[in-house]
Amino acid sequence: MPPRPSLVVLPPAPDSPRSAQSLPPTGIQGDLEQDLMGLANALYNLGTTVVNDSTKDPGIGKQVGLRVNEVVGYLGGLDDMASHLTTRVPMQILTDIDNGRNPMHLTKDRLERAATENQFMNAKIKAIESYRTQLNEALVRTFPDLAEVIPSANEVRSQGPVAAGSAESTSVTNGEHRT
Numbered sequence: 265m266p267p268r269p270s271l272v273v274l275p276p277a278p279d280s281p282r283s284a285q286s287l288p289p290t291g292i293q294g295d296l297e298q299d300l301m302g303l304a305n306a307l308y309n310l311g312t313t314v315v316n317d318s319t320k321d322p323g324i325g326k327q328v329g330l331r332v333n334e335v336v337g338y339l340g341g342l343d344d345m346a347s348h349l350t351t352r353v354p355m356q357i358l359t360d361i362d363n364g365r366n367p368m369h370l371t372k373d374r375l376e377r378a379a380t381e382n383q384f385m386n387a388k389i390k391a392i393e394s395y396r397t398q399l400n401e402a403l404v405r406t407f408p409d410l411a412e413v414i415p416s417a418n419e420v421r422s423q424g425p426v427a428a429g430s431a432e433s434t435s436v437t438n439g440e441h442r443t
Contacts, residue, residue: 292348299338303335303338303339310334310335313331314328357370400416
């Protein structure tokens with residue numbers, strides 16, 4: 265296998281999470297990031313060499329061969345590193361990359377969907393709390409004898425998310441403690 269060339273650090277892409285001032289992480293993760301950046305650079309150089317040299321003399325095989333060897337060197341280094349990594353990449357990310365989609369968009373979409381579902385669940389919880397309060401008030405109006413068993417709306421709000429009437433819920437009314 266040919267020796268790996270020295271790394272040329274490229275500026276981050278506009279949609280990259282890493283800024284130009286931040287350093288890559290240390291250890292195997294940093295080495296992996298550097299090698300991936302080197303591979304991207306080598307692939308770019310190979311592409312430009314093929315495009316530029318195909319219009320010139322027929323002796324382009326030597327330059328293209330050097331660029332291919334550079335790419336192979338990076339791929340070999342990445343293959344060697346693979347046995348030392350424990351990081352797992354979700355298949356959806358790889359599928360999106362294969363389909364030409366930016367993985368950052370997938371992350372953004374997942375976060376937005378989680379936030380939407382969170383808002384939806386919060387609305388459901390509020391609706392159930394409102395229903396419980398209205399049901400308790402209607403039961404107390406209809407069956408006044410249940411007033412000492414059914415908590416009032418203020419007691420339910422002070423208890424928070426614990427269900428009224430459950431074993432964990434307690435309330436204090438006029439100095440007396442009841443569960």
